[in-house]
Amino acid sequence: MASANAKASPLTGGKLKLMICDDSNIIRRKIERELQIERLQVIATAANGKLAVEAFRKDPADVVTMDITMPEMDGIECVENLVKIKPDVLILIISALSDKATAIEALKKGANGFLCKPFTDRQLTEALEELLRGAGNDD
Amino acid sequence: MGILDLGRYKGIVFAITGFLVFIAIILAVNHGKAGGFSDNVAGVRFLENQAVLPHAVYDASVQLAQRLQNGEKVDDALESLRKAATTFDRSLNSLANGGMITDSSGDIIVLPSMTEPEAVAQLKNGSKLWDGYKAKLDPILRFSGSPYVTAQPAPAPAPAPAPAANGKNAAPAVAAPPPAAPTIQLSPRGRRLQTALTDLTQYGNTVHGQLSKVLTDLSIQVEANSRKQTDTLRYIQVGGMAAALLLLGAIFLFFTRNLRKEEASANRQRKETQDILRTVNEGLFLLDKDLKLGSERSMALNNIFRREEFLDLTFDKLLKDIVPEKTLRTAMDYVALLWGERVNEKLVKTINPLNEVEVHFDNPAGGFDTHFLEFDFNRVKSEGSLSHLLVTVNDVTKRVMLSRELQESQEKAQAQLDLLLRILHVEPDSLTSFLTDADVSLKMVNSILKEPAREESAFRAKIDGIYRQVHAVKGEAAALGLKTVEQRAHAFEESLNDLKGRQSLSGSDFLPLVVKLDDLFNHLAQVREMLSRLVDLHHAIATRRTAGSEVGAEKVDQWLAGQDQTQITKAIIPPPDLGETTGAVGGLERTLEDLAARVASSQSKQVNLRCAGLEGVPESYRRAVKDITIQLVRNAVVHGIEEPGERAKANKAAAGALAVEFTPRGTDGYELIVQDDGRGLQLERIKEVAVERGLITPAQAALLDPRQTMALIFRPGFSTADRVTTDAGRGAGMDLVRILVAELGGRVGLASAGGKFSKFKIWLPATQSAVAA
Structure with missing residues (x-):
């Protein structure tokens, strides 16, 4: 079911399911609210x-x-788990840029992109659009 | 795509194909013509063979006539005649019928030349002759059976008269019959046969030669035709060869020219690429999957990386010696990510660890130069898959340095602004005192630094001495809120702490302190400069104020005095809450409260200041009242109010009570009272100081009564600013108070009871406006 969904995903225009993972309630709400x-x-x-x-x-x-x-479980480990469950999931790391090596570690585990906190609604939209576009181009 | 996608080779493939097709056509034509040639040879042979047939027919007819004459058997001779006639007839018919013949091997061959008009005419003529011949042959060929009668001897056949008449072609058919064989005679049919034969031989004698000639002529004609074809063939071959050579030459020329053109174009492109790579300011190179640098790269790389050799270099080797190990590891991880499929190139640019990386190059002097490089990575795709990473490198040292300088100067400007604002908040006298004290402290530090020392204990003593001075400056700066001064003093203290912690000390350990000291000196000079400008400004405006522009000058005066900060700060900080008291009186009260609190805190004392009536201070007295009250309040806290412990012993509240009251006395003017419940004036101490200062001799001091003693504090020189102390122990500015009051035409009264209180009572005359009112 999952793979069929993902196949339809990148550019075909079907609805895509998004999960927001952040320990800050404010950030979660911000992403949800500003998602355009x-x-x-x-x-x-x-x-x-x-x-x-x-x-x-x-x-x-x-x-x-x-x-x-x-x-409980940090983003790096979580990314590793999610990719194991669904290899073609698209993951955008959203984190403060204190340590580039940590961000790169998350990308090594299978994340696709990075957005730096703090971010504007426009930056969020652009990053997510680029994430979807990138997946389409790679196919 | 595929095998038919010839690309740039399309031209040459088409040209060679065309050439081969042309050769094939030539060969095919050749082959066709050569076939015709062999047909002609067969035809000539055939015609030559046929040319003897009329003779054969004639010979057979003569032989048959002879046999008949001799009474011999005629069957085989008749058969020979028949065969020869039939063969010739068939051949002639075939020739006449489109030139079809059958060669020796039985193959049917068509001789096209037989259809030519001349041949047709000849064949027609031949056919006509043959038709006549055939008409005469016909009865003979139809004969069968025996031409003889065997019953009775037959008379000798009459000699045929005709042959003699036939001239030279007369055959020997009428040779003399043999004398014997009387028993064999010609039957009537035989006689008719003989007659027909005679007729035939006579005709044939004339015609067979003509017929032979017809065929011989045809043969000659075919031969000539064949020769003509051979010539044509030769022409075609020569022409074909020439055309092939021409075509080959054209192809060669065409492709040579094209090759040259392509080569020129390739050379031009190569040169353009080289020009770009030589000129471009960015370092450009390609990285392959093994992270090896490509052979094509921009010349700027040499400058950026300070090396000439890049051959067989890998990316990690390029960076290894110039960036820290951790950065290199992160960078290699990042590059590896870009080679992977998952990562979106554009969404990871922000975490590029080589975005603005600090690198160190060894220099010939043995040290290293620091630069900042900016790397950018772009995926290069070829036929849909990632083939290289294009790496762009820029030396951004200047940019980084500029931005750092800018940041530093912004911070500095901000610090100066903060300092200025702080100075505006600080009560001017406090600031002047602080600056003077700090200056003395730092001079003392300087002299301590210069003191000779050899032993460890001497060094430690120096550190302790310096520490006390610097700590005092730091504490006072903190009390006044002068952050920038406090920070510098703190940094000095840290250095001292560092020295304290060392096992052993030497003279050179103190060198860094000189730098710190210099920094503090310079900074305090800045503060002094700023203050002096403000004072200059104040004086300038005060001078103008007397000329009339009172209101504006007054305002400046107010903010210089720290009473009305809105004037100077409104452009920088948000306007204060409108509900807050911002008036000049509120400002003075606050200044006095701040001052009392700050000085008390620095003296570890507690004080409650109560102000009354300050709002009634006339405009013209405001400045003087401010200066006076500040001086008296500070003196009261410093000298009058005791420390809480001491107060407790004297059964007083921990916090000293300090009151400032301003009261209008109608036409008598105004009364300003500053009173504290402290220890009162220390008369003995005042005498000591006065003697110390050289104001009086000890002998005079002994003669002074309490009233006279108290008056000493108003003497110029009693209060001096260059005392090596902090607030504590300083008695400054009472002469200033006296002068101010005297200038305004007022008086100062002083009452004090030891251990109980001090009370300054100042009378000021009524102002002109007050009198007018």
Whole structure:
């Protein structure tokens, strides 16, 4: 089911499922509120990596925004788990740029892009659009 | 795509194909013509063969006539005649019928030349002759059976008269019959046969030669035709060869020219590329999957990386010696990410660890030069898959340095602005005192630094001495809120702490302190400069004020005095809450409260200041009242109010009470009272100081009564600013108070009870406006 969904995803225009994973309630709400891409539909939000993996197992999203520093399970480990469950999931790391090496670590585990906190609604939209476009181009 | 996609080779493939087709056509024509040639040879042979047939027919007819004459058997001779006649007839018919013949091997060959008009005419003529011949042959060929009668001897056949008449062609058919065989005679049919034969031989004697000639002529004609074809063939071959050579030459020329053109174009492109790579300011190179640098790269790289050799270099080797190990590792991870499929190139640019990376190049002097490089990576795709990474490198040292300088100067400007604002907040006298004290402290530090020292203990003593001075400056700066001064003093302290912590000390350890000291000196000079400008400004405006422009000058005066900060700060900070008291009186009260609190805090004392009636200070007295009250309040806190412990012993509240009251006395003017419940004036101490200062001799001091003693504090020189102390122990500015009051035409009264209180009572005359009112 998941792969069929993802196949339809990048450029074909079907609705895509988005999961937001961040330990900050403010950031989660901000992403949800400022999301201006009609094709993306928020299906889950999670306050840490562990909850995100659980939610993802039940209903795998097509696109995930992921914080790095979180309690219980951090973003790096979470990315690794999500990619194992669904290899073609698109993951955008959203984190403060204190340590580039950590961000690169998350990308090595399978994330697709990076957006630096703090971000504007426009930067968020552009990053997500680029994420979807990049997936389309790679095909 | 595929095998038919010939690309740039399309031209040459088409040209060679055309050439081969042309050769094939030539060969095919050749082959066709050569076939005709062999047909002609067969035809000539055939015609030559046929040319003897009329003779054969004639010979057979003569032989048959002879046989008949001799009474011999005629069957085989008749058969020979028949065969020869039939063969000739068939051949002639075939020739006449489009030139079809059958060669020796039985193949049917068509001789096209037989259809030519001349041949047709000849064949027609031949056919006509043959038709006549055939008419005469016909009865003979139809004969069968025996021409003889065997019952009775037959008379000798009459000699045929005709042959003699036939002239030279007369055959020997009528040779003399043999004398014997009387028993064999010609039957009537035989006689008719003989007659027909005679007729035939006579005709044939004339015609067979003509017929032979017809065929011989045809043969000659075919031969000539064949020769003509051979010639044509030769022409075609020569022409074909010439055309082939021409075509080949044309192709060669065409392709040579094209090759030259392409080569020129390739050379031009190569040169353009080289020009670009030589001229471009960015370092450009390609990285392959093994992270090896490509052979084509821009010359700027040599300058950027300070090396000439890039052959067989890998990216990590390029960076290894110039960036820290951790940065190199992160960079290699980042580059590896770009080679992967998952990462979106545009969405990882912000975490490029080589975005603005600090690098170090060894220099010949043995040190290193620091530069900042900016790397950018772009995926290069070829036929849909990632083939290289294009790396762009820029030396952004200047940019980074400029931005740092800009940031530093912005910070500096901000610090100066903060300092200025702070100075405006600080009560001017406090600031002057602080500057003077700090200057003395720092001079003392300087002299301590210069003191000779050899032993460890001497060094430690120096550190302690310096520490006390610097700490005092720091504490006072903090009390006044002069952050920038405090920070510098703090940094000085840190250096001292560092020295304190060392096991052993030497003279050179103190060198860095000189730099710090210099920094503090310079900074304090800046503060002094700023203050002096403000004072100059104040004086300039005060001078003009006397000329009339009172209101504006007054305002400047107010903000110089720290009473009305809105004037100077409104452009920089948000306007204060309108509900807050911002008036000049409120400003003075606040200044006095701040001052009392700050000085008390620095003296570890507690004080409650109560102000009354300050709002009634006339405009013309405001400045003087401010200066006076500040001086008296500070003196009260410093000298009058005791420390809480001491106060407790004296059964007083921990916080000293300090009151400032301004009261209008109608036409008698105004009364300003500053009173504290402290220890009162220390008369003995005042005498000591006065003696110390050289104001009086000890002998005079002994004669002074309390009233006279108290008056000493108003003497110029009693209060001096260059005392090596902080607020504590300083008695400054009472002569200033006396002068101010005297200038306004007022008086100062002083009352004090030891251990109980001090009370300054100042009378000021009524102002002109007050009198007018």
